[in-house]
Amino acid sequence: MREPVISIQNLLIESSIGQKTILNKVNLEVAKGEIVGLIGESGSGKSITARVLLGLLPSGMNVRGQIFFQNENLLTMSAKEHRKLLGKEIGVIFQDYRGSFTPFIKIGKQMAETIRTHHVVSKKEAKNISLQVLEEMGLDSKRVYSSYPFQLSGGQVQRAAIAIALALKPSLLICDEVTTALDVMSGEKVLDYIDHIRKETGCAVLMITHDLMQAYKRTDHIYVMHQGKIVEEGDPEQIRCYHQHPYTKKLCSCLLSLPGENNLVVNERVNSI
Numbered sequence: 141m142r143e144p145v146i147s148i149q150n151l152l153i154e155s156s157i158g159q160k161t162i163l164n165k166v167n168l169e170v171a172k173g174e175i176v177g178l179i180g181e182s183g184s185g186k187s188i189t190a191r192v193l194l195g196l197l198p199s200g201m202n203v204r205g206q207i208f209f210q211n212e213n214l215l216t217m218s219a220k221e222h223r224k225l226l227g228k229e230i231g232v233i234f235q236d237y238r239g240s241f242t243p244f245i246k247i248g249k250q251m252a253e254t255i256r257t258h259h260v261v262s263k264k265e266a267k268n269i270s271l272q273v274l275e276e277m278g279l280d281s282k283r284v285y286s287s288y289p290f291q292l293s294g295g296q297v298q299r300a301a302i303a304i305a306l307a308l309k310p311s312l313l314i315c316d317e318v319t320t321a322l323d324v325m326s327g328e329k330v331l332d333y334i335d336h337i338r339k340e341t342g343c344a345v346l347m348i349t350h351d352l353m354q355a356y357k358r359t360d361h362i363y364v365m366h367q368g369k370i371v372e373e374g375d376p377e378q379i380r381c382y383h384q385h386p387y388t389k390k391l392c393s394c395l396l397s398l399p400g401e402n403n404l405v406v407n408e409r410v411n412s413i
């Protein structure tokens with residue numbers, strides 16, 4: 141039976157600046173062990189959705205509706221209670237990873253301390269967990285562990301930031317455009333590892349992306365967001381083949397016009413229905 145980890149109900153967000161509606165009656169659910177894609181063009185409201193789940197909305201935004209995380213409404217709990225969930229229960233990987241590490245403390249020290257903040261483990265165990273997750277992210281674990289962030293490439297720092305989020309084994313993992321800064325191979329490795337963690341721990345994953353191909357290949361269910369509204373939802377095949385909304389149609393026509401192997405993968409899936 142599906143067990144919802146996060147359930148967003150009738151979420152309405154308005155910016156007090158100009159009374160602009162940012163999210164309009166959004167309903168979205170991610171169950172245990174599912175990877176759910178939230179796709180849409182720039183400015184459609186994807187990141188604001190992630191930020192409200194994290195309690196990190198910019199000031200001057202009015203919020204209505206309900207967000208149940210493991211049956212507790214995030215919108216009525218105190219900021220302190222909400223913060224307590226971050227990291228251990230609700231993990232996040234942002235497209236902008238630069239804020240993930242303090243520049244003048246070695247990566248390993250920061251990782252081990254974060255793990256020890258959320259889990260009761262010895263310093264040695266925290267170090268071993270850190271080295272293991274760095275290794276699993278395809279990094280030279282010992283080198284990265286003993287480096288300062290500025291001694292690594294942007295992609296290496298990002299993978300280390302992802303490793304730390306995954307090491308905490310959260311119940312809900314929010315991935316906001318995680319592959320944007322990575323080359324194709326590193327991006328695929330990261331997505332494989334997220335999938336591996338999902339299978340191993342049963343965590344729910346909300347994958348925010350503007351890349352329909354990524355959502356199509358990697359998710360169990362897709363929500364399409366347009367101008368702050370969910371205009372369509374379904375499993376990848378439904379979205380690809382039986383969409384109704386003109387915006388989804390436009391998105392899918394871009395997918396079919398892709399040349400090469402990706403196009404073949406899509407066509408294979410379409411033909412097999």
Ligand SMILES: Nc1ncnc2c1ncn2[C@@H]1O[C@H](COP(=O)(O)OP(=O)(O)OP(=O)(O)O)[C@@H](O)[C@H]1O
Pocket residue numbers: 155157162180181182183184185186187188189198350
């Ligand atoms: N701090 C803010 N104050 C007021 N409005 C904001 C703020 N941040 C974002 N918005 C507005 O909220 C809307 C949704 O923005 P959001 O960042 O969620 O888009 P997005 O779908 O994540 O886009 P992208 O793919 O470019 O990151 C936009 O109209 C944006 O201008």
